[in-house]
Amino acid sequence: MTAAFLCIVTLVSQAEVVSQPEKLNVADLIQQLDADTLLERDAAEKALIALGPDVLSKLPTPDDRIPAEVGQRLARIRQVLEKQVATSITVSKTVTLTGVFELQKVLSAIEKQTGNRFALPRGGDTEVTVELVDTPFWQATDVILDQAGLDIVALGGQPNRLVLTARPPGARIRFGQAQYKGVFRIEPIRVFSSRDLRNPQSDVMRVTLEISWEPRLSPISMLHDMQSIEAQDQNGTVIETAMGGRRDLGIQPGMSAVEIELPLNLPEDHAKTISTLKGKLDILVPGLTEKFEFSGDLETARGVELKRAGATVILDQVRKSGEVFQVRMRLRFDESSNAFESHRTWVFANPAYLIGPDGEKIPNAGYESTGQSKNEVGVSYLFAVDGGLKGHKFIYETPATMIRQTIDYEVKDIELP
Structure with a gap:
């Protein structure tokens, strides 16, 4: 086994892997992917998959220090979990709630169960009666809004939030008027x-x-x-x-x-x-968002690449320009599915920031596009930082996969x- 990869190995028995996956340590399971026996290695791979997509952010990036078989197992684990993420993203969330509640409490419960947020108009709170059991989000929302006499500001609302408003007199109910x-x-x-x-x-x-x-x-x-x-x-x-x-x-x-x-x-x-x-x-x-972290001596970095799923982020160069630092990077997808077409601006909304030696987050002060092709886009971010960048990290967050769906x-x- 490779010494660089195995620092401290804690083997987990097959019985623990199969019967008590919720008690397992992800780091231990990753180490066990390089265990002596095939039985232990297979059990660790199955256990990591059983832990679900939350494991993705904890999996190491394959590099030359990781044994070939471990790299292959990590790739298989990522592939399975990323497919699970893709499926879950495009499946409607469901709501279970029964009783008589104030509208605000109902909406809060829906937010907690589905991750979908609302903005309630002032004075719009009222009591509603709900009998929802594994009800898809849109059906549940329509039923509740019909009771409350509310509608949705479809265009020009708040980002990633349903803004509710009073329903005009004479307007039809929402439930049953649409296809879900x-x-x-x-x-x-x-x-x-x-x-x-x-x-x-x-x-x-x-x-x-x-x-x-x-x-x-x-x-x-x-x-x-x-x-x-x-x-x-x-x-x-x-x-x-x-x-x-x-x-x-x-x-x-x-x-x-x-x-x-x-x-x-x-x-x-x-x-x-x-x-x-x-x-x-x-x-x-977009699929699951991944965090790409570049550390070390940023000012001497040249062409450093990090890959997660189908996305690669390349840190081309960091240089001082007057009073600011320019961080030049590129985002490349194995299959972009036309996500980088010139009129699409989503990529410029991706978070890009520095973390200082004291852990303080330093937002960028602006950006400019430096190039664009079918599968790649280049961006130069500006940061106002006193002194040098010693001890700083550059963080870039982006979806690592694109999910195409036909409806x-x-x-x-x-x-x-």
Whole structure:
């Protein structure tokens, strides 16, 4: 076994690994990946996987000091746990709560159970009766808001938070008006028909959909395949789409909803409703956020690379420029899935900061883009630090994977004007 890797080895018996994983020390299990027997090594690998995605941040980064077999096992563990994270991120959180409570207490309970946050309007607290058992987030939220007479500020609210507001007089209830697709809620909210008396070929009907997602998420992109649209009226007559191609819905960081207009040909005069409207969304969601830490002599660092899952962060150079230090780095993805397209700004919202010798966090004073390609983006961060950077660490946080999800939706019984 490699001495550089095995400093103090505490072996965990197979019985402990299998029967009491909650009592195990992650560091001990990592050491046991290099144990003498195959049985012990296999047991340690299984136990680390059983501990779940929280282990990911504690796994060492493979390097030349780690034995080849240990590196292979760590890679397998990461792969399994990252798939679990990807699955959990795009699965709706559920709510269990029964009784009569003040609205604020109900929302607090939902926040605790789902990680989705709310902002309650002043004077909006009231009592609500809830009977929720493993109820998906959006269904639970709609039921509660209907009781409280509240609605959601869909656009222009607070980042990663649902801002609640009083429901206008005459507004319909929310529950049952949308299709619930996992973490997404898709609701038709407007229909507009236009007849051109000079040119009938310009006649058009536009159906606006509001697509919301659980605010704990921050989708990077959402594309609608316009050719996937299928619509029929109440008699089964097909209503053709008036546009092809793909539409980018223009998601910005912090949003929790977006609208899209679907252009359709004007239906026949006898059409009273769109009985069914189908379409397809291609969505890119960031996976687990990883922390990349660069320490040592930052001022002499050149091209230092750290890799986590599918992301690599390269610290190219740190140099003094006038009164500030420039930290030049690059973020590269094995598969970016177009996450770095020029109009996407999410990467510039990633936290980048220094930690001083006293443990104080030093935020950056600004940044500039230094380059961009399909799989890579470069950024130069500015830091105002007196003296040198001896004893400082540079920390960069970013999602380490991108999760692509295709949503086939179907909304029904849309009343026509």
